Amino acid sequence: MSFLSLEHVSKQYKTGEVVTDALRDVSFEIDEGEFVVIVGPSGAGKTTVLNLLGGMESVTGGVIAVAGRRVSDLSKKELTAYRRHDIGFVFQFYNLIQNLTALENVELASQISRAPLDAGKTLEEVGLGERKNNFPAQLSGGEQQRVAIARALCKNPRLLLCDEPTGALDYATGKDVLRLLHETCRDKGMTVIVITHNQAITPMADKVIHIKNGRQERVLKNIAPQSVEEIEW
Numbered sequence: 001m002s003f004l005s006l007e008h009v010s011k012q013y014k015t016g017e018v019v020t021d022a023l024r025d026v027s028f029e030i031d032e033g034e035f036v037v038i039v040g041p042s043g044a045g046k047t048t049v050l051n052l053l054g055g056m057e058s059v060t061g062g063v064i065a066v067a068g069r070r071v072s073d074l075s076k077k078e079l080t081a082y083r084r085h086d087i088g089f090v091f092q093f094y095n096l097i098q099n100l101t102a103l104e105n106v107e108l109a110s111q112i113s114r115a116p117l118d119a120g121k122t123l124e125e126v127g128l129g130e131r132k133n134n135f136p137a138q139l140s141g142g143e144q145q146r147v148a149i150a151r152a153l154c155k156n157p158r159l160l161l162c163d164e165p166t167g168a169l170d171y172a173t174g175k176d177v178l179r180l181l182h183e184t185c186r187d188k189g190m191t192v193i194v195i196t197h198n199q200a201i202t203p204m205a206d207k208v209i210h211i212k213n214g215r216q217e218r219v220l221k222n223i224a225p226q227s228v229e230e231i232e233w
């Protein structure tokens, strides 16, 4: 059995009379420790996939399983525990708490986790040991994203979900963040899913899932994934 699977997943949003088919019959599998890129144009349904995987939304139809659990069958209470303990989130705009230092931001996440890693050590691992007492406003965008990644990692999650993690960063800083995510996957055996509209980063991935108009167009495996240094856009 694979680490993560979607089987015939559909998701409809109803706003008043309007029904949007955000996802239609999406099925794919991901192995533990894979670096996966989900790519597609704006409105394709990428964030919806992430919200379903992260337990923020529930499916309209189909089955989602992560690490041996049927996420699509969990109760509200179980979903809260799943989000808290099993999933690390990295967003485009970092979502750090402005009046807490880098270290305090990471500690806050570790305090609500079941088996957290050391917050200071995790910040050192992302290259921010020297900046741990800085507030977010005193850090560059790339540094803030590293804090956000440390915050996600110190929960010691089973799965790291990243929604356009380089969307707010310049080219070189975006590459640094992708390198960090790639290294986290390789060094820790962490399963990492990155969603992006940037086709150029797909050669980094072990697996690429193309989504368009709520449908999965194709799933490709890269036999020889490239490092971020080898690709340009």
Ligand SMILES: Nc1ncnc2c1ncn2[C@@H]1O[C@H](COP(=O)(O)OP(=O)(O)OP(=O)(O)O)[C@@H](O)[C@H]1O
Binding pocket: 013, 014, 015, 020, 021, 022, 040, 041, 042, 043, 044, 045, 046, 047, 048, 049, 197
């Ligand atoms: N909460 C919601 N209520 C109603 N419709 C929604 C909701 N969330 C998403 N949608 C719709 O579902 C479709 C897929 O949206 P989604 O955000 O998953 O796309 P996306 O690929 O992540 O796009 P982008 O790259 O622009 O973020 C879109 O048509 C969107 O308008």
